Amino acid sequence: MKLALTRLIAAAIILAACGGLPNPLSTPTPDSVGGVAPRSPLSPGQVDLPALQTRATQVQEALAQTIPILLLTDIDATQALAQEIAIRDPRFQEDLYAPQTSEPLRNEIFGVYPARESDLTEATMRCAVAKCYRVEMYNYPYNLTTIAFVDVDNRQFVAVNKFPEAQPDIPPHLVELALQIATNAPEVIDALGFKPESDMALMESTKTALNRTRCQRSRHLCVAPTFVAGERALWAIVDLTEGALVGVRWTEVGGTGGGAVTERSLQNDVVTAMYCERTTSFERDGWQMDYMLTSSDGLRVSNVRYNESPVLESAKLLDWHVSYSTNEGFGYSDAVGCPVFSQAAVVAFQGPTIEDIREGDRVAGFALEQKFWSALWPLPCNYYYEQRFEFYNDGRFRAVAGNVGRGCGDAGTYRPVMRIALAGENTFADWNGSSWLDWPTERWWLQSESQYTSEGYQYRVQSQTGGYYIEPGRGQFDDGGRGDNAYVYVTRHNQNQDEGDSDIVTIGPCCNASYEQGPEKFINSSPESIAGSEIVIWYVPQIKLDNTPGQEYCWAEAVLADGVYVAKEYPCYAGPMFVPMAAP
Amino acid sequence: MSKKHQRRPASSRPALTLSPRGWAIVAILAAAATIGLVVWLARQPESITPTSFAVGDVAYCRISPQFAKAMGYTESSILSTASRQKGLVIFDPPASADGEPVNVYQHPTWDDAGYLSAPVTDKFGNIYVAPSPRVSLLDNPPEQQNTIYKVDTEAGVMAELIKLPAAAPLSPDNPFGILGLAYDCDTHSLYASSVAGSTRTKEAGRIIRIDLSTREIASQFENTDAFGLDVFNGTTGKRLYFGAARASEVRSVPLDAKGDFTGKPRVEFSMAGLGAEGDEKARRIIFNSATMLVRGMEFEFNLIATSERQQTEYQLRYDTSLDAWKPLQNYGP
Numbered sequence: 001m002k003l004a005l006t007r008l009i010a011a012a013i014i015l016a017a018c019g020g021l022p023n024p025l026s027t028p029t030p031d032s033v034g035g036v037a038p039r040s041p042l043s044p045g046q047v048d049l050p051a052l053q054t055r056a057t058q059v060q061e062a063l064a065q066t067i068p069i070l071l072l073t074d075i076d077a078t079q080a081l082a083q084e085i086a087i088r089d090p091r092f093q094e095d096l097y098a099p100q101t102s103e104p105l106r107n108e109i110f111g112v113y114p115a116r117e118s119d120l121t122e123a124t125m126r127c128a129v130a131k132c133y134r135v136e137m138y139n140y141p142y143n144l145t146t147i148a149f150v151d152v153d154n155r156q157f158v159a160v161n162k163f164p165e166a167q168p169d170i171p172p173h174l175v176e177l178a179l180q181i182a183t184n185a186p187e188v189i190d191a192l193g194f195k196p197e198s199d200m201a202l203m204e205s206t207k208t209a210l211n212r213t214r215c216q217r218s219r220h221l222c223v224a225p226t227f228v229a230g231e232r233a234l235w236a237i238v239d240l241t242e243g244a245l246v247g248v249r250w251t252e253v254g255g256t257g258g259g260a261v262t263e264r265s266l267q268n269d270v271v272t273a274m275y276c277e278r279t280t281s282f283e284r285d286g287w288q289m290d291y292m293l294t295s296s297d298g299l300r301v302s303n304v305r306y307n308e309s310p311v312l313e314s315a316k317l318l319d320w321h322v323s324y325s326t327n328e329g330f331g332y333s334d335a336v337g338c339p340v341f342s343q344a345a346v347v348a349f350q351g352p353t354i355e356d357i358r359e360g361d362r363v364a365g366f367a368l369e370q371k372f373w374s375a376l377w378p379l380p381c382n383y384y385y386e387q388r389f390e391f392y393n394d395g396r397f398r399a400v401a402g403n404v405g406r407g408c409g410d411a412g413t414y415r416p417v418m419r420i421a422l423a424g425e426n427t428f429a430d431w432n433g434s435s436w437l438d439w440p441t442e443r444w445w446l447q448s449e450s451q452y453t454s455e456g457y458q459y460r461v462q463s464q465t466g467g468y469y470i471e472p473g474r475g476q477f478d479d480g481g482r483g484d485n486a487y488v489y490v491t492r493h494n495q496n497q498d499e500g501d502s503d504i505v506t507i508g509p510c511c512n513a514s515y516e517q518g519p520e521k522f523i524n525s526s527p528e529s530i531a532g533s534e535i536v537i538w539y540v541p542q543i544k545l546d547n548t549p550g551q552e553y554c555w556a557e558a559v560l561a562d563g564v565y566v567a568k569e570y571p572c573y574a575g576p577m578f579v580p581m582a583a584p
Numbered sequence: 585m586s587k588k589h590q591r592r593p594a595s596s597r598p599a600l601t602l603s604p605r606g607w608a609i610v611a612i613l614a615a616a617a618t619i620g621l622v623v624w625l626a627r628q629p630e631s632i633t634p635t636s637f638a639v640g641d642v643a644y645c646r647i648s649p650q651f652a653k654a655m656g657y658t659e660s661s662i663l664s665t666a667s668r669q670k671g672l673v674i675f676d677p678p679a680s681a682d683g684e685p686v687n688v689y690q691h692p693t694w695d696d697a698g699y700l701s702a703p704v705t706d707k708f709g710n711i712y713v714a715p716s717p718r719v720s721l722l723d724n725p726p727e728q729q730n731t732i733y734k735v736d737t738e739a740g741v742m743a744e745l746i747k748l749p750a751a752a753p754l755s756p757d758n759p760f761g762i763l764g765l766a767y768d769c770d771t772h773s774l775y776a777s778s779v780a781g782s783t784r785t786k787e788a789g790r791i792i793r794i795d796l797s798t799r800e801i802a803s804q805f806e807n808t809d810a811f812g813l814d815v816f817n818g819t820t821g822k823r824l825y826f827g828a829a830r831a832s833e834v835r836s837v838p839l840d841a842k843g844d845f846t847g848k849p850r851v852e853f854s855m856a857g858l859g860a861e862g863d864e865k866a867r868r869i870i871f872n873s874a875t876m877l878v879r880g881m882e883f884e885f886n887l888i889a890t891s892e893r894q895q896t897e898y899q900l901r902y903d904t905s906l907d908a909w910k911p912l913q914n915y916g917p
Contacts, residue, residue, distance in 0.1 A: 165860045212857075214861075214862040214863075216860075216861050216862060216863070216882070260856060260857060260862065260863065262862060262863065264861075264863070264882075265863065268884065272784070295756060295757050319720075330668075332719045332720065333719065333720040333722055334719060334720070335720060335887070337886075338757075338886070339884060339886065340784060340884040340885055340886060341755075341757040341758055341783065341784040341884075341885040341886065342757055342759075342885075342886040342887075343720075343721060343756070343757075343759045343886070343887055344886055344887065345719045345720065345886070345887040345888060347886060502756070503756050505721045505722075505725070505726065505756075506720040506721045506722040508722075509722060510720075
């Protein structure tokens, strides 16, 4: 009977919930946002602080020692004895050097404490009767904590435990360093509206501790000084491995908006709120445009105008096709885009940046750039993609796809699929060596099968009011590019058919070496007329990676610098330049 | 193989003999008692299911597919959807830990639905799988993500079992449909968690019980984005355990004797701050007698390269006196 009644009640609830049981544990969606400090992954920080200079010197001195461990100072004689016994034991020294190169790794003693009752195990049983200390060491490149137990009465090493992906409590001098980085960071000052004092970041509950946090993507040592401002709290995540601010994140006081504030959650929340869910309008040097991050088509620029004249309806990058010739059919179709709720496999950790383009001593224009990373890059099978839109003061513009490795092998070819929808009606033509030949209907063409004008132009798009020459990459753009050998497809832009205007699910397979990269599906069996029409240009460069020493291209390696791993980058770039024609 | 049987209801009772007036009084009293009981039950924090099943996991009846036995595969053969090869494969384990699988076989239909979720088998040896995209949607189109496929135990042919309804229109931002499958030997039920229709701002997923006897949806638990699933019979009754797809928690919801959802979920285990990531989601839940294995990994509702998957395994033991789970070791930093 009770079961039946229970089910009766359950049924009532089901009805009330329109056919199902409601879930009272549904997660609220965070609505606060902060900012991400733009930087490259695994690159040394650029913060100019005296404390960081002092710290760098200490690290370098420690790495040059016979036992390359940065020792804890400001400790009493017994603690010093425990530290000394620990660092001299081979079991404690197992992770001091890189296995391949024997270079010293950054290791630092974070704490020396009397052993606790809870530390007693079979291995440390002697500490039940002897005076023991636990010596905690942090290994920065491995994100590893090593804890030694030392019997100071008998001056003997007792036991060692290792905890991968774990970080001990940080010592006071690193607390102070974190506070200095946070309180001097422009992002913190901008968010608060003033430069905070260090004591504002101390937690009321403990007076000394900083909020713990994690840097899951970089696997670095991170802490989170938190500043309370009215009803809100500003979390400033500081990366103590790099000595740099990761970013800031607002939360309600007493809550974190549904989860812990970490490097990943901060980056995801900020990028989503600022770039995935809204469009940014931008204006500079006669150029006007909107941009936003898409779910799976990278950074999209739209409504691009130059000196009030429409130039582009939109431009974006749909997929990176990565194929490996050593294993037929092996590869990936990587979409790039937003970090959460997206079809992207390689995602944005930060928003787009805008930087000057310099030609000699002068600023020739600006570049809108977006980076997409795999978390474990530059480890094998992790990727780092870039997307750049260059806009020049003289009216030129260029859509660029960049790759910084590292791929799953040394025989890979990258084929980014770029979509460029021109504004207005245009006629497309190619240069046959002596004249321009208009394309009457939709088609595709391979760069290596075409001719170039003396200026290096291969194609032309012409409208009633002007037009552009198209200059494919042949290594002439002074960015290290070695040539695009691109497939170019031109399709009619039908406004009543979605042929890539909205986010596109994976457009093509990874591993076709032919023109079949995806855009050809929009060229009908009887190709449509494109003369004097709204058209879309699809540009698919083919870039072979090279990891030959001295000739690296589309490649990256992890190398040691000051005892931690940093990335050595060998980027490759491809993409066409659009050069304005004189008005007819 | 252990043998567990559902207990039978109580045996028949002697008949009562009453006058019509007496029957009327009994009826009134019974009605009053019923109303009182309904009110009392409604005020309870959670409905309690009968404890008619033996405490422990519900996988005791699952057997290997008949077609596999006919082909010479044994109990130690492995059904896998995790290899580089698209779809389902069966193979014999390699002789050494670093060796290659041997006797690898794939029926022509087993890659029809693209990359697949982990397979579950039932008491007849049928296999159930669902599409599970990896790096791209090329082999896993969104419109097929909410379909469960069955590999027939005799013929070995994979075919559509049921297409689950999404709670809301599919969002282009959410590339996933079914995330988890689980089978309950006690009730011959297949459970599926689906996040089809969920968006960043709306948790619209559901957990569905399919009665495999009728191949129809029998019960739904709404507004829940769930990942890994499994069923466990505790001291207070049968519960479906699920990994929350938006929080680092393993939760459970009570089931009745038929396996239908009957009450509110409760948190069984929090992984917040634990493991390699600190915010992992429970991708797999596997019960074995009185232990629970939880495999946690990063999950942000976007596609992710396999090489990026950092996984943490958590093991917990069931405490029958508390009807609760205790980690077997400290998983904290």
